[in-house]
Amino acid sequence: MIPDVMRAVEITAPGAADVLKPATRPVPVAGHGQILIRVAWAGVNRPDVLQRAGLYAPPPGASDLPGLECSGTVAAIGPGVTRWKTGDKVCALLPGGGYAEYVTCPADHALPIPRGLDLRDAAALPETAFTVWSNVVTRGGLQAGERFLVHGGSSGIGTMAIQIARALGARVWATAGSDDKCAAIARLGAEAINYREQDFVSALQKAGGANLILDMVGGDYIPRNIKALSDEGRLVMIAFLGGPKAELNFAQIMMRRLVVTGSTLRPQSDAAKAGIADTLRTRLWPLVESGAVRSLIDSCYPLTDAAEAHRRMESSGHIGKIMLEVAGG
Numbered sequence: 001m002i003p004d005v006m007r008a009v010e011i012t013a014p015g016a017a018d019v020l021k022p023a024t025r026p027v028p029v030a031g032h033g034q035i036l037i038r039v040a041w042a043g044v045n046r047p048d049v050l051q052r053a054g055l056y057a058p059p060p061g062a063s064d065l066p067g068l069e070c071s072g073t074v075a076a077i078g079p080g081v082t083r084w085k086t087g088d089k090v091c092a093l094l095p096g097g098g099y100a101e102y103v104t105c106p107a108d109h110a111l112p113i114p115r116g117l118d119l120r121d122a123a124a125l126p127e128t129a130f131t132v133w134s135n136v137v138t139r140g141g142l143q144a145g146e147r148f149l150v151h152g153g154s155s156g157i158g159t160m161a162i163q164i165a166r167a168l169g170a171r172v173w174a175t176a177g178s179d180d181k182c183a184a185i186a187r188l189g190a191e192a193i194n195y196r197e198q199d200f201v202s203a204l205q206k207a208g209g210a211n212l213i214l215d216m217v218g219g220d221y222i223p224r225n226i227k228a229l230s231d232e233g234r235l236v237m238i239a240f241l242g243g244p245k246a247e248l249n250f251a252q253i254m255m256r257r258l259v260v261t262g263s264t265l266r267p268q269s270d271a272a273k274a275g276i277a278d279t280l281r282t283r284l285w286p287l288v289e290s291g292a293v294r295s296l297i298d299s300c301y302p303l304t305d306a307a308e309a310h311r312r313m314e315s316s317g318h319i320g321k322i323m324l325e326v327a328g329g
Contacts, residue, residue: 002036002075003027008065008100009306014054017310020066020099022303028063028097028104030078035107037090040329041123042098043069044309044322045156046239047266051096052310058096059267066306067098068266071113071123072327081107089113091122093130093273095266099306101326108274111281114288117295119329124295124321125288128160131238131265133284134276136161136214137168139261140236144169146211149204149228151221153190154181156321157238159296161214162188164284167292173210175200177316184319188296204228214238222246229258237262296320 010023030036048066050056058064071091074084084090084107092110097103113122136142142165150161153174162185165172172190176182182192193200201224204210209230215221219242225235226248235258253260265273287293298318301309303326312322 002102006101007303009303010065010099011052014052017052017307017314019052020307020310025065025100027102030076030081030104032079033081033107034078034104035074035081035084035090035092035110036076036078036102036104037070037072037092037110038075039070039098039101039103039326040072040119041070042067042303042324042326043124043127043156044306044313044324045069045127046241046313048099049310049313056266062095063097063100063103065097065099067096067100067103067324068094069123069126070094070098070103070326071119072329074110075102077107078104083107084110089119091119091126093126093265093277099303099324106270106274109270109277111277111285114285116289116291120300120323120325121295121297124156124297124323127265128156128321129280129284130273130276131157132160132164132214133280134265135236135238135263136164136212137283138276138279139263140212140214140234142168142170142212146170147173147204147207147209147230148212148214149173149175149200149210150190150214151175151200151217152241153185153192154319155216156296157214157216158185159188159320160293162190163293164287166190167287170212171207173200173204173207181319184296200224201228209233212236216240217242219243219246223248226252226258226260229256231256232258234259234261238264298322300325
């Protein structure tokens with residue numbers, strides 16, 4: 001039976017983590033092409049923190065509740081849905097609303113739980129998998145044998161990027177800011193660079209330059225990334241934790257035939273996200289099921305402790321994903 005109301009955590013006002021408060025909300029209803037998921041686990045991601053601070057508004061029509069990924073059980077299906085049936089176990093990319101007992105999403109944005117994974121580990125996949133695959137493989141065009149650098153290597157995005165790149169046969173470097181984080185990066189098969197002690201530009205130049213860089217820092221890293229690229233290298237931007245502005249010598253981009261690009265996931269169309277989901281199902285899910293790519297979990301909190309989970313995210317002390325337990329399993 002689907003109840004009329006559910007537990008949720010809402011953003012009561014833009015601000016610090018304390019503005020996240022438990023609330024009671026009506027259970028959403030699956031519309032055309034949507035499924036209703038009874039949430040077991042939800043992932044905590046940097047965009048949730050930005051939304052809570054008032055810096056990243058949800059797209060039109062999305063829930064105002066934070067939460068961009070979850071796992072759980074299909075509780076109901078909307079008109080036009082044929083891919084799923086009630087009772088199916090899924091993980092899903094969400095437009096918002098994951099910090100709740102129930103959430104709706106487009107049916108084509110859900111994926112089956114990979115064989116061998118529980119619901120917690122599966123909930124840690126969608127946001128990072130959609131982001132990394134679409135930017136590193138599709139947009140960035142990473143090939144076997146190439147040199148790949150990812151900044152923020154111990155984050156959820158970073159750990160996923162390292163594993164995917166390694167599974168595709170690339171040589172991987174990753175930056176992090178502590179010995180513990182660098183050790184975690186090394187265990188995943190990357191060459192770790194402690195950015196507090198080493199210059200990533202010099203490290204990559206000595207190796208011949210990076211063919212591809214995935215950056216979520218921005219700011220003064222942008223011109224440094226340009227220097228760290230090999231000729232015909234590609235820089236893909238996905239966030240700007242250090243700011244979105246930089247001064248660049250575009251003559252270097254022209255003379256060395258560099259590509260500078262980037263994307264954000266949340267504003268993309270439902271059709272675009274469905275296309276990424278189809279690619280993940282056929283190309284990434286076999287790597288997950290083989291053990292070549294896995295979820296790396298930093299910590300787990302009850303849904304009602306979402307504020308503590310956000311504090312953990314903002315401390316930048318985490319290695320891998322931060323999770324919220326809603327119903328478990």
